[in-house]
Structure formats: C-alpha cells, structure tokens
Amino acid sequence: MEIDRDILLLMLRRMWMIRNFELKVMEVHSAGEFSGAAHPYIGEEAVAVGACAALEDTDYITGNHRSHGHPIAKGGRVDKAMAELYGRVDGYCKGKGGSMHLADYSIGILGESGILGSSVPVAVGAALAAHIRGDKFVSMAFFGDGASNQGALHESMNLASVWNLPVIFLCENNQYAVTTSYAETVAVDHVSDRASAYNMPGMLVDGQDAIAMYEATSAAVKRARAGEGPTLIEGLTYRFEEHSLGLGRVARGAYRDEAEIAEWRKRDPLDILEKTLISQGIATREECDAINAETVEEVEKATEFARNSPFPEPEDLFEDMWANPIPLP
Amino acid sequence: MAQTVFLEAINQAIQEEMRRDESVFILGEDIRRAIYGATADLLSEFGEKRVLDTPLSENGFFGAAIGASLVGMRPVVETLTSFMWVAMDQLISQAAKMRYMFGGQATLPVVFRASMFYGAGSAAHHSDRSYPMFMNMPGIKIIVPSNPADMKGLLKTAIRDDDPTIVFEDGTLFGMRGEVPDNSELPGEELLVPFGEARTVREGTDCTIVAIGGAVNHSIAAADQLAAEGISVEVIDPRTLVPLDKKSILESVEKTGRLVIADPAHKVCSAASEIASIVSEEGFWSLQAPIQKVASEQVHIPYTPSLEKHVYPDAPKIIAAVRRTLES
Numbered sequence: 001m002e003i004d005r006d007i008l009l010l011m012l013r014r015m016w017m018i019r020n021f022e023l024k025v026m027e028v029h030s031a032g033e034f035s036g037a038a039h040p041y042i043g044e045e046a047v048a049v050g051a052c053a054a055l056e057d058t059d060y061i062t063g064n065h066r067s068h069g070h071p072i073a074k075g076g077r078v079d080k081a082m083a084e085l086y087g088r089v090d091g092y093c094k095g096k097g098g099s100m101h102l103a104d105y106s107i108g109i110l111g112e113s114g115i116l117g118s119s120v121p122v123a124v125g126a127a128l129a130a131h132i133r134g135d136k137f138v139s140m141a142f143f144g145d146g147a148s149n150q151g152a153l154h155e156s157m158n159l160a161s162v163w164n165l166p167v168i169f170l171c172e173n174n175q176y177a178v179t180t181s182y183a184e185t186v187a188v189d190h191v192s193d194r195a196s197a198y199n200m201p202g203m204l205v206d207g208q209d210a211i212a213m214y215e216a217t218s219a220a221v222k223r224a225r226a227g228e229g230p231t232l233i234e235g236l237t238y239r240f241e242e243h244s245l246g247l248g249r250v251a252r253g254a255y256r257d258e259a260e261i262a263e264w265r266k267r268d269p270l271d272i273l274e275k276t277l278i279s280q281g282i283a284t285r286e287e288c289d290a291i292n293a294e295t296v297e298e299v300e301k302a303t304e305f306a307r308n309s310p311f312p313e314p315e316d317l318f319e320d321m322w323a324n325p326i327p328l329p
Numbered sequence: 330m331a332q333t334v335f336l337e338a339i340n341q342a343i344q345e346e347m348r349r350d351e352s353v354f355i356l357g358e359d360i361r362r363a364i365y366g367a368t369a370d371l372l373s374e375f376g377e378k379r380v381l382d383t384p385l386s387e388n389g390f391f392g393a394a395i396g397a398s399l400v401g402m403r404p405v406v407e408t409l410t411s412f413m414w415v416a417m418d419q420l421i422s423q424a425a426k427m428r429y430m431f432g433g434q435a436t437l438p439v440v441f442r443a444s445m446f447y448g449a450g451s452a453a454h455h456s457d458r459s460y461p462m463f464m465n466m467p468g469i470k471i472i473v474p475s476n477p478a479d480m481k482g483l484l485k486t487a488i489r490d491d492d493p494t495i496v497f498e499d500g501t502l503f504g505m506r507g508e509v510p511d512n513s514e515l516p517g518e519e520l521l522v523p524f525g526e527a528r529t530v531r532e533g534t535d536c537t538i539v540a541i542g543g544a545v546n547h548s549i550a551a552a553d554q555l556a557a558e559g560i561s562v563e564v565i566d567p568r569t570l571v572p573l574d575k576k577s578i579l580e581s582v583e584k585t586g587r588l589v590i591a592d593p594a595h596k597v598c599s600a601a602s603e604i605a606s607i608v609s610e611e612g613f614w615s616l617q618a619p620i621q622k623v624a625s626e627q628v629h630i631p632y633t634p635s636l637e638k639h640v641y642p643d644a645p646k647i648i649a650a651v652r653r654t655l656e657s
C-alpha cells in the first residue's frame with residue numbers, strides 16, 4: 001500500500017508527541033505537580049497513531065483509562081490535555097475529568113472512560129447514528145486485552161454485526177491487565193479470534209508497527225464506509241512502563257520478567273517507524289530528530305500553559321450538570 | 330376532550346415527536362410488534378431504521394442509544410424497570426456522568442422508557458419501582474406520570490429535553506382512561522407538560538398527600554372517603570422527581586400542617602424519604618403532626634396475590650396515615 005508522505009510524517013510527529021507528553025507527565029507527576037492516577041502509553045504509540053491516521057476529524061473515537069495516547073493520536077491539543085491533568089480551567093474538561101476522561105468533541109473524541117468496556121457500546125451508538133441518517137462517518141472504540149473480557153464488548157460486537165454498523169473495535173493488547181497476563185484470562189489465543197463469533201473480520205496486527213496499524217485500520221475504515229460493517233483489530237503491543245504512575249510502589253512482587261520487558265523495549269515503535277522512513281528515503285535522520293525536538297518544545301509549552309492556567313472557582317462545581325438546567329435540590 | 334387510555338397516550342407522544350423531528354427514533358425488544366402496546370403502528374409509519382428491534386443486550390443497546398444521542402440523535406429506549414439493572418453501567422457511568430465529566434462537552438438527549446409491572450403477580454424479578462435509586466445519582470431527569478394526559482405531555486417534553494431522562498411508566502395505570510386534550514384545542518397545538526411543576530390534583534385544608542405514580546389514584550380514593558367524614562385532603566402529584574417541585578409541596582404543607590407521602594417504591598432512601606426530609610428541613614414549623622410515609626414494605630415482591638396485596642400503598646393504608654396525622 002502506497003502511503004502519502006504527509007501521513008507518514010504526521011504519524012511520526014504524533015507518536016513523538018505522545019512519547020514526549022508521557023515522559024513529561026511522569027516527570028511532573030513524580031515531582032508532585034498534580035496527583036491522581038495516570039496511565040502512560042509509552043511503548044504503545046503506534047497502535048493509536050496508526051489507527052487514528054486512518055480516520056477523519058468527522059469520525060468518532062472512544063477510549064479508556066490509558067487515555068492520553070488516543071486524543072493526541074486523533075489530533076487533540078496537548079496544552080488542553082496537560083491543563084486537564086493539572087486540574088485547570090483551560091483543560092479539556094475544565095478540570096472536571098482529569099487524566100482518565102479526556103475528550104474533544106470538536107474533533108470526534110467522545111471521551112475516555114475509566115470504567116473499562118463501558119465506552120464501547122457508546123462508540124457503537126455513534127455508528128448507529130451514521131447508519132440511521134446515512135452519514136459516512138465511522139467510529140472506533142479503543143479497549144484493552146483486559147476489557148475484552150467485559151460483557152459490554154460482546155454485546156457491542158454482536159449488535160454492530162447484526163446491524164452492520166460502521167464501527168472498528170480496536171483492541172490494544174499489551175498482554176496485561178494491571179498485573180494479570182492475558183494468557184490467564186482470555187480463552188482464545190488472540191482477542192481477534194473472537195471476531196468469528198460475531199461474523200466479522202478479525203485482524204491480528206503488529207502493534208509496534210505504525211504502518212501496519214495504519215494499513216489494517218484503513219482497510220477496516222474502507223469496509224465500514226462502504227456499508228460492509230464492523231471489524232475487530234487487535235494490535236499486539238507492550239507497555240514499557242508501570243501500569244499507572246506510582247503503582248510500582250504498591251504492587252507486591254514482579255509480574256513481568258525483566259528479560260521480557262527488555263525484549264519488547266528493543267521493539268520501540270518510534271525506532272521502527274524512523275528506520276523505515278529513513279531506509280525508504282522518506283525522511284532523513286535530521287528530519288526525524290527535528291520532529292522529536294519540535295514535539296519536546298510543544299509539550300514544554302503545554303506544560304507552561306497548564307501551570308499558568310487557574311484552578312476552577314468554587315461556583316464552577318455546579319456548572320455542566322445539565323444541558324437544560326434545573327434547580328439544585 | 331378525548332378519553333384516552335394511558336398506553337395510547339404513550340403511543341401518541343412518540344408518534345407526534347417522530348413526525349416532528351427526524352432525529353427521534355425508538356429501540357427496544359419486540360417493539361416492532363408492540364408486545365407491550367405502546368409502540369403499535371410505528372413500524373409501518375416510520376420504517377425499520379427508526380423503529381429498531383434490538384438483541385437481548387440491554388447494556389449494549391442502552392449504550393448505543395447514548396452514543397447516538399451524543400452525535401445528534403434523539404433515541405427513545407423502551408424497556409422494563411427490572412431490566413435496567415443489567416444496563417446500570419451505561420445508565421450511570423455514561424448517561425448520568427458524561428456531560429459533567431467532560432466539562433459540558435457532551436449533550437445526551439436520550440429517553441429511557443421503563444415500565445413498572447408491579448401488582449400483577451410478576452414476582453421479585455419483574456416488579457421493580459426503582460426511581461429512588463436514580464434520584465440518588467445526579468445527572469438523570471426522572472418522571473413518573475400518573476394519568477394519560479401527563480404521560481403524553483411529559484414524554485413529549487422528555488423527548489425534546491437535552492438531558493438523559495428516565496420515564497417510569499406505572500403498569501397499574503396502563504389501562505387507565507383519562508382526558509387528553511386534542512392538540513387542536515391547545516395553545517401552540519401541543520400538549521407539553523413542563524418538568525418541575527407539580528399538579529394539585531385536589532385542593533384541601535386538613536392534610537396534604539404527596540402521591541407518586543399509581544399512588545395518586547389511591548390517594549384520590551382515600552380523599553373521597555375522608556371527605557365524606559368532613560376531612561379535607563389536598564393531593565399533590567409532583568409528576569417529576571428530578572427536578573422536584575418542592576415549592577408546591579412546602580406551600581401545601583404550610584396550608585394544611587400535615588403531610589402523608591404515598592409512594593409505590595420501597596420506603597428506605599426513597600422519593601418519600603427525600604420529600605419528608607425536605608419538609609422537615611424547610612417546612613418544620615408548619616407541621617402539626619409527624620410526617621407519615623406510606624410506601625412499599627421493605628421486602629421483595631412476592632408472587633402470590635395473597636401476599637403481594639399487602640406490599641404497596643392503597644387507599645385504606647393512606648386513610649389510616651391521614652388519621653394518624655389528625656390524632657395529634
């Protein structure tokens with residue numbers, strides 16, 4: 001598949017943006033600049049970026065607790081994302097959502113869900129609207145290998161299939177749910193094997209390879225837009241860091257081999273994409289480094305933006321409950 | 330004015346709103362063949378895309394309705410109150426919380442129509458009256474109509490409202506006949522009942538009964554019997570529990586000095602308890618007697634009629650409660 005140079009470079013930029021955003025989050029979180037859970041996406045960048053590069057702004061996504069990668073991959077703003085983590089008024093959700101609930105309705109990011117599996121039926125619903133109105137947009141639900149065991153997933157895949165909806169079920173199989181390995185909890189070898197039970201294609205993709213993710217998702221998007229229904233894609237990947245920031249201090253005992261972690265770290269999605277771009281003459285080493293440096297700078301600015309943004313006022317507590325407001329009880 | 334059956338009122342509301350607004354569609358189990366009656370003839374008029382029979386997957390299709398509402402549709406979901414338990418995650422984690430959690434970005438004009446089939450030998454798994462549980466969770470508007478006109482007018486308002494709403498449809502009223510004005514008789518040619526406005530069903534001076542859903546008719550029967558003895562009872566139907574028109578309730582208690590609350594739901598942490606708590610906090614000095622709650626006994630709904638008939642509020646229990654307020 002011939003991929004436009006702009007798309008390849010955009011993917012590289014977004015992957016560096018996520019990587020540098022997450023590195024910054026780890027730094028400022030451990031410095032105590034904000035508290036609360038945050039789940040780093042480092043190591044998995046190719047999955048969301050490759051998948052979202054196949055979407056338009058008018059397409060929809062929903063996601064989960066590991067939530068910084070999805071909005072950035074869909075073209076979201078790092079300043080508003082960072083300000084949200086800092087709990088400030090200029091954050092995406094004015095400080096009401098935090099790390100696990102980023103959303104940007106202006107570009108189809110319908111919101112990340114801290115309850116796992118719960119946002120998948122919502123993505124199916126957006127696709128249902130397209131189906132009823134005859135619109136051409138598609139929707140994509142990100143979920144983990146752990147969440148793939150939720151009943152909501154099964155209800156959603158069946159529903160999407162019987163109604164032939166334009167949905168892409170995108171499983172980020174990083175092989176663990178917190179400390180529990182997916183081999184112990186998923187009854188089939190691969191989450192994508194489950195597609196056959198819902199009469200839809202299931203694709204197992206190398207989640208460290210952004211181009212492979214882009215190609216697989218593009219095929220699924222094409223099917224969906226053509227009215228041929230849903231697809232289940234499993235991006236096989238690995239999280240390089242702890243499940244969530246600070247968790248390493250509380251978990252008793254190792255659940256992943258050091259050797260296994262080292263092995264996967266050799267397959268860094270940024271290395272893999274850069275090597276391909278350079279070897280194919282699409283970008284030079286210098287161009288790749290410049291993209292990295294630009295994203296470092298942008299994340300730096302985003303962090304300053306977040307630090308300088310005010311906290312909400314006490315009266316903001318009561319805002320945003322209702323579209324058609326009612327008196328407080 | 331036309332005499333209309335409660336179920337027909339539901340049907341009229343949906344039909345009128347589907348005609349008026351193309352983004353309104355309905356989904357649920359067995360609705361095309363209208364096995365519960367409320368969706369009769371909608372398939373032939375609006376077609377399969379807007380009248381969807383769903384798989385038996387409440388969590389999945391409630392979520393799908395929520396997702397469709399986020400992107401500009403106005404879904405109306407049909408279900409039974411008791412089936413909402415398996416879709417609680419979608420109702421609470423998504424419908425109730427999304428707008429606030431995302432800083433006001435999400436708008437969810439979705440309606441869940443939940444029938445309450447109690448009092449008919451349906452036993453513990455099919456007889457729930459669960460509105461108090463949802464009152465406890467911010468983010469969902471809650472309506473409990475007690476007659477055909479309110480049913481129609483409140484459902485139409487719910488479909489037009491931009492927030493998630495659960496309509497608790499009282500199964501004991503499905504066959505009830507009542508006057509529902511023809512649209513042509515109405516200003517604006519529409520029957521729209523606003524949220525947050527209680528209805529004074531009957532005026533009185535000695536005691537106020539705040540009655541919810543099916544308990545309204547029992548309260549009217551109680552008031553009739555008491556009137557024969559010269560006791561004047563005021564009956565107030567809040568109609569919507571979120572938002573709740575506490576002003577009308579407090580004003581009535583100020584006038585009568587006594588309060589009985591008749592509520593078909595379980596009595597603990599209920600709509601009745603909330604109303605009692607509001608009146609104790611804000612209307613205490615008007616009270617001449619302790620507040621009386623007449624709500625369902627705190628047991629599951631037994632199958633056999635010989636036991637089930639003792640569970641819910643009825644006219645004799647309400648009369649006894651009014652008398653207790655007058656003793657002191």
Ligand SMILES: Cc1ncc(C[n+]2csc(CCOP(=O)(O)OP(=O)(O)O)c2C)c(N)n1
Pocket residue numbers: 065066114115116117143144145146147148172174175176177178243
């Ligand atoms: C319904 C629900 N159950 C449990 C949790 C607690 N929890 C948070 S993350 C997580 C593991 C998720 O694993 P997976 O879906 O594979 O995503 P990953 O963290 O690996 O990206 C769990 C169990 C939750 N947030 N929601």
Ligand SMILES: [Mg+2]
Pocket residue numbers: 144145146172173174175176177178
């Ligand atoms: Mg996982």
